[in-house]
Amino acid sequence: TVPETTETVEDDHQNSAHGFALRERLDAREQRGLRRDLAPTERVAARSRVATDPGDGISNFAGEDQVILASNNYLGLADNxxxxxxxxxxxxxxxxxxxxxxxxxxxxxxxxxxxxxxxxxxxxxxxxxxxxxxxxxxxxxxxxxxxxxxxxxxxxxxxxxxxxxxxxxxxxxxxxxxxxxxxxxxxxxxxxxxxxxxxxxxxxxxxxxxxxxxxxxxxxxxxxxxxxxxxxxxxxxxxxxxxxxxxxxxxxxxxxxxxxxxxxxxxxxxxxxxxxxxxxxxxxxxxxxxxxxxxxxxxxxxxxxxxxxxxxxxxxGERRERLWNVVERLRDGLDEMGYRVLGESQILPVLVGNRSKAVAFGESLAEHGIVAPAIRPPTVPEGTSRIRVAPMATHTEREIERCLEAFHEAGRAAGVLDE
Ligand code: PMP
Incomplete structure (x- = not known):
């Protein structure tokens, strides 16, 4: 039948010495810890917060909305x-x-x-x-x-x-x-x-x-x-x-x-x-x-x-002013906790260093309802893995507080901050 024929042809291609070996290339990426998956829609982050969906694969956080701290929609205008x-x-x-x-x-x-x-x-x-x-x-x-x-x-x-x-x-x-x-x-x-x-x-x-x-x-x-x-x-x-x-x-x-x-x-x-x-x-x-x-x-x-x-x-101007206020609050709060915050703009990269520690940190933040995944090689050089904190003008006072509380807890849980 037609489907069988197609399968055989595909198999031949997969096994051919002249094939593109895409599976092998993906496996090699996986082994080096470099494979990425497309993120679920909820993470696309047109908003500064998303309702928690226990089946979304992000976390099993079961409280208030999750705060998106990893979007370039800096002024929060994508759902304006x-x-x-x-x-x-x-x-x-x-x-x-x-x-x-x-x-x-x-x-x-x-x-x-x-x-x-x-x-x-x-x-x-x-x-x-x-x-x-x-x-x-x-x-x-x-x-x-x-x-x-x-x-x-x-x-x-x-x-x-x-x-x-x-x-x-x-x-x-x-x-x-x-x-x-x-x-x-x-x-x-x-x-x-x-x-x-x-x-x-x-x-x-x-x-x-x-x-x-x-x-x-x-x-x-x-x-x-x-x-x-x-x-x-x-x-x-x-x-x-x-x-x-x-x-x-x-x-x-x-x-x-x-x-x-x-x-x-x-x-x-x-x-x-x-x-x-x-x-x-x-x-x-x-x-x-x-x-x-x-x-x-x-x-x-x-x-x-x-x-x-x-x-x-x-x-x-009003949105820009709100953004700079949020940025200042977060930067001051993270500095006070002892984090090393890079940058001099609205982007606040929190340096972790080790890539698995950064991943664990990102996961721990997710458990606290904060979406800010680790940025690691090849996006940044080895030894400089980080959490890229990108605040938005639409983050509320309460959300900023929640972010800071989460950084306090998750930083200790992931061994980024001293106990
Ligand atoms: N330049 C810089 C510095 C960027 O960060 C990006 C997006 N990540 C681009 C260009 C590409 O822009 P776009 O997403 O609109 O293709």
Missing amino acids: DRVQQAAAAAAREVGTGAGASRLVTGDTPVHRALERNLARTKDTERALVFSSGYAANVGTIAALAPDVIFSDELNHASIVDGCRLACAETMVYDHADADALGAAMARRDEQARKGEDESWLVVTDSVFSMDGDVAPLAAICDAAERHGAWVMVDEAHATGLYADGAGIVGHEGLGDRVQVQLGTLSKALASQGGYVAGSEALVEHLANAARSFVFSTGLAPPAAAAAREALAIARE
């Missing part, structure tokens, strides 16, 4: 009424999908309105939205096609992939170290005298997602200017949060010195998609040459409308 209404109206009035590339028939007034607001927020001539932050990074770096790229060693994977796609000579400099960047540029200058028209690009995240620290952007701009390089900053974790929503570049008044400002609509802006903001020429070039823009369907109109509304709310 105004944002949802904007998305629903766009779905009804424009459609659920763009239907084609923006260059064909997928361009709508909703996209244009969002781009105008992003450009206004960033104080740039123009902005262009992509279907994800990932697509924005790979498409932009490849389309700029620099001869040489200088990239922070902790830059996001989408920047790393963009450097690969650009086929540029890529020099990785020490994390957040403008002196190391300057030295790398000077070395490259000496080794191969820079040709008249050689193009150099420095690229960095502004807020780093796993360490919660902030790149020294002014010093990076100084180094770049000494060597005639362009600067590109990924504001994925800063958009909507700093300087009336503009990010760190705006916060530090570096708009005129950073040629490419990029970010995502999927974190504080509670939607999906990515953007690039910069000069008219940059945006026109990307709209023509960034393959992830040209050959990909336009951002879904409800996503564009949601991001636009979320940006407006972020700029009103």
Whole structure:
């Protein structure tokens, strides 16, 4: 019968010396403790809390709602009424999908309105939205096609992939170290005298997602200017949060010195998609040459409308103020307990070190109703496993108290804090 035949063919493929050995590769990952499973829907964390479901596989915690402390929905806008209404109206009035590339028939007034607001927020001539932050990074770096790229060693994977796609000579400099960047540029200058028209690009995240620290952007701009390089900053974790929503570049008044400002609509802006903001020429070039823009369907109109509304709310300020209050309360509380809290942003990575200890810590937190799983290698270097605490503006006073109580108990249970 047909099913039997299919099975035999599959078996042959599995056993073939020329097969892809996917099971073996998964097993190898498992043995190294690196295999991951897709998380159950409840953990997707559009909200700052979820009702406890004893069958959800997260924990057997049977009390109040579980507090989500591991979402990038920093302003808690993914279930905000105004944002949802904007998305629903766009779905009804424009459609659920763009239907084609923006260059064909997928361009709508909703996209244009969002781009105008992003450009206004960033104080740039123009902005262009992509279907994800990932697509924005790979498409932009490849389309700029620099001869040489200088990239922070902790830059996001989408920047790393963009450097690969650009086929540029890529020099990785020490994390957040403008002196190391300057030295790398000077070395490259000496080794191969820079040709008249050689193009150099420095690229960095502004807020780093796993360490919660902030790149020294002014010093990076100084180094770049000494060597005639362009600067590109990924504001994925800063958009909507700093300087009336503009990010760190705006916060530090570096708009005129950073040629490419990029970010995502999927974190504080509670939607999906990515953007690039910069000069008219940059945006026109990307709209023509960034393959992830040209050959990909336009951002879904409800996503564009949601991001636009979320940006407006972020700029009103009240949500940002609430977030910073929550961040301060948690940071102070964790510091007082004796935790080593990294970072200088809304992201509070609590350093554990050992990977199994971190996993046990995460599990113990889950037993106390706090969802904040361990971050471990390969996401972070060996010996630096951590709990990445990502508070949200919508966490209540009571929830912050519960988080701190849980860290107090779970830290002892997992041997992270002394008895
Ligand atoms: N850049 C950084 C720094 C990120 O953290 C992320 C998302 N994790 C991205 C880019 C990619 O954005 P998106 O999720 O919109 O693809």
